[in-house]
Amino acid sequence: MSEIDADAAASQKLRKSERVKRKGNRTSEDGDSAGLGKGRAAAFVAPAMLLIAIFLVFPALWTLYLGLTNYRLTGFAATHPRFVGIDNYVNALTDSRFLNSLGLTLLFVLGSAVIGQSVLGFAIAWMMTRVRKGVKSVVEFFVLLAWIVPSSVSTFLWLALLDRNNGTLNTLFGTGTTAWLLQFPMQSIIVFNTWVGTAFSMLLFSSALGAVPPTQLESSKIAGAGAWAQLRDVIFPHIRSHVLTNTILITLWTFNTFTPYLLTAGGPDHRSEILPVYIYRLALSEGSLGQGSAVSLIMILINLVIALVYLRILREKKS
Amino acid sequence: MASIVTTSLVKEYPGGVRGVNGLSLTVNDGEFFALLGPSGCGKTTLLRTIAGLEKTTSGRINIGDRDVTDLEPGKRKIAMVFQDYALFPHMSVADNISYPLKIQKMRKTDRLEEAEKVGDGLSLQGLMERRPGQLSGGQQQRVALGRAIASRPEVFLFDEPLSNLDARLRLEARTFLKKLQIDLGITTVFVTHDQAEALALADRIAIMKAGTLQQLGSPREVFQRPANIFVASFVGSTPMNLLPATVQDGRVLVSGTSLPLPASAEGLVAEGQSVTWGARPEYLHMSTTETADAFLGGVTISENLGASVLLSISVGESNVRVVVGEDQEPSMGTSVWVKVEPRRSLLFDSDGDRIGK
Ligand SMILES: Nc1ncnc2c1ncn2[C@@H]1O[C@H](COP(=O)(O)OP(=O)(O)OP(=O)(O)O)[C@@H](O)[C@H]1O
Ligand SMILES: [Mg+2]
Numbered sequence: 001m002s003e004i005d006a007d008a009a010a011s012q013k014l015r016k017s018e019r020v021k022r023k024g025n026r027t028s029e030d031g032d033s034a035g036l037g038k039g040r041a042a043a044f045v046a047p048a049m050l051l052i053a054i055f056l057v058f059p060a061l062w063t064l065y066l067g068l069t070n071y072r073l074t075g076f077a078a079t080h081p082r083f084v085g086i087d088n089y090v091n092a093l094t095d096s097r098f099l100n101s102l103g104l105t106l107l108f109v110l111g112s113a114v115i116g117q118s119v120l121g122f123a124i125a126w127m128m129t130r131v132r133k134g135v136k137s138v139v140e141f142f143v144l145l146a147w148i149v150p151s152s153v154s155t156f157l158w159l160a161l162l163d164r165n166n167g168t169l170n171t172l173f174g175t176g177t178t179a180w181l182l183q184f185p186m187q188s189i190i191v192f193n194t195w196v197g198t199a200f201s202m203l204l205f206s207s208a209l210g211a212v213p214p215t216q217l218e219s220s221k222i223a224g225a226g227a228w229a230q231l232r233d234v235i236f237p238h239i240r241s242h243v244l245t246n247t248i249l250i251t252l253w254t255f256n257t258f259t260p261y262l263l264t265a266g267g268p269d270h271r272s273e274i275l276p277v278y279i280y281r282l283a284l285s286e287g288s289l290g291q292g293s294a295v296s297l298i299m300i301l302i303n304l305v306i307a308l309v310y311l312r313i314l315r316e317k318k319s
Numbered sequence: 320m321a322s323i324v325t326t327s328l329v330k331e332y333p334g335g336v337r338g339v340n341g342l343s344l345t346v347n348d349g350e351f352f353a354l355l356g357p358s359g360c361g362k363t364t365l366l367r368t369i370a371g372l373e374k375t376t377s378g379r380i381n382i383g384d385r386d387v388t389d390l391e392p393g394k395r396k397i398a399m400v401f402q403d404y405a406l407f408p409h410m411s412v413a414d415n416i417s418y419p420l421k422i423q424k425m426r427k428t429d430r431l432e433e434a435e436k437v438g439d440g441l442s443l444q445g446l447m448e449r450r451p452g453q454l455s456g457g458q459q460q461r462v463a464l465g466r467a468i469a470s471r472p473e474v475f476l477f478d479e480p481l482s483n484l485d486a487r488l489r490l491e492a493r494t495f496l497k498k499l500q501i502d503l504g505i506t507t508v509f510v511t512h513d514q515a516e517a518l519a520l521a522d523r524i525a526i527m528k529a530g531t532l533q534q535l536g537s538p539r540e541v542f543q544r545p546a547n548i549f550v551a552s553f554v555g556s557t558p559m560n561l562l563p564a565t566v567q568d569g570r571v572l573v574s575g576t577s578l579p580l581p582a583s584a585e586g587l588v589a590e591g592q593s594v595t596w597g598a599r600p601e602y603l604h605m606s607t608t609e610t611a612d613a614f615l616g617g618v619t620i621s622e623n624l625g626a627s628v629l630l631s632i633s634v635g636e637s638n639v640r641v642v643v644g645e646d647q648e649p650s651m652g653t654s655v656w657v658k659v660e661p662r663r664s665l666l667f668d669s670d671g672d673r674i675g676k
Pocket of ligand 1 (some may be wrong): 332338357359363510
């Protein structure tokens, strides 16, 4: 009898200590909410970290190194690259071609992402809240189509649309033999990128608008608010964080997109040479790998700044 | 101030559901008017159609001498309080209350002053800088009322304004609402599915079923003289006794008991006609001594209602419910007599409509 009691007491003690241990594991002090333990947690993360190291960190460091040399694709400097310090960076920042490219990129981002995709995407999403379901599905289908078609296909469509001889646009509007891509290269790629990317903003804003409480909209309607006042007083305050997220994401994407190269190849005369295109032409067409790497790194830094600003704003919102 | 008149109003939703089906009613100027009915009967639809949030399918709506059928909600001079209050979460209480004035382009200092005044009337002093999320349910409701008052409408429309409050607060808010309406004297239509709320608050009640009007009258009329069996069973906190009966020798035979013909049905029924006899448990009297023109039966269930007791008495095949005072409660199984006042009982015909005025 007493043996059993002792047994029971012992096992109870064991259970208790187990509980304490588990409880200890679960405290938020070390942030280990899954109770894995540090070793196992690290083992789970390791493969991902390895992949990131191989495919992201290493190339970035390699780029950093290349940017400090006069490495070229061909010729003597290809086999015997020489260390040139920050010459490449100085060259880039003083080169009018780089500055031109940076300016074009800003214009491109502002025109096609911030204004084009956001505004158009929101406008479509907003209009779709007022139409019948069938109409909505059809419109959404076509907008989405622009987004999911491979860029090689969509650029081909746009080449056909903008073609000088018998292009669809010239035929439709009777604009003779206007060579859109030559005469209006920036405008063309801005419109093109707006067309491609609007779907994302539209979808994001659609779901954001769906979460605006209808009775609040109706309250403002009853108070006599017109469309603009409703936007300002009810809709916008509700979708603010969505606007922010959307702007940052499409800014980054647009900043880095290479697809316009397929339409204008940066030309004519560098007039649509946005940064990714500039880097490509510099490093691979003209062979200045070292110089190209330096510009790439500058671009990475700009990306980082945008991302940091975004994270900062998000964190401020949460606190 | 204005009356509301709807004429053969129909609201059909896409898909063919008729939320409101040919409704004609008049809400008098300054009246506190309740729309009462079970879930899905079209109360909200009617209110939203009056507000202009739903497009009228056919029929007309007049507010005062204006035909508002095709007007935008903002031009109808109405104010609405929603069940969820629909306050703007990013605006302070003061901004919420003065929102209609902002839309009317009143100067900021003027409208905040106005909000202050309205807030004082609703005991919202000291809360004006808070956000709606920092208020209790009852306070939020008063802010919503404040926003409605600030717009100086001709008509208030309330959709179940009390249903988000807990039972105690609801009673308080009910009294508050009634007083407010009397003070302001603004024509008010409010929706409720709680018959007690409607009886307590309204000057007149419209009872609806499946988009149609069943009865329109004062709380007393609706309670004492329901127009049909539907209204009879919907209104009242204890369900009305409704028993099958036949007319016999100028009297009614209910569950084997012969009772005098209800006063209102005299001369309007034929010998042998099948009818439904009805009387509210509150209007029946119990006695432990033999009584003429009364049911005789045993007490089977007794339910305590506080100051009174609801007794179920089995009479033949049926059950008769009667409300008695707390000190009158008989013990279970006792045989009692339940007497009916002819003035307080009713007959309904086979279609369920009340016989007589
Ligand atoms: N947007 C809508 N589309 C289609 N049918 C609807 C719509 N809104 C309501 N209905 C239908 O119209 C009828 C009346 O609905 P309504 O909301 O007016 O009822 P209610 O009396 O307010 O009910 P409750 O007490 O539950 O709020 C119901 O049958 C409902 O299903
Ligand atoms: Mg409703």
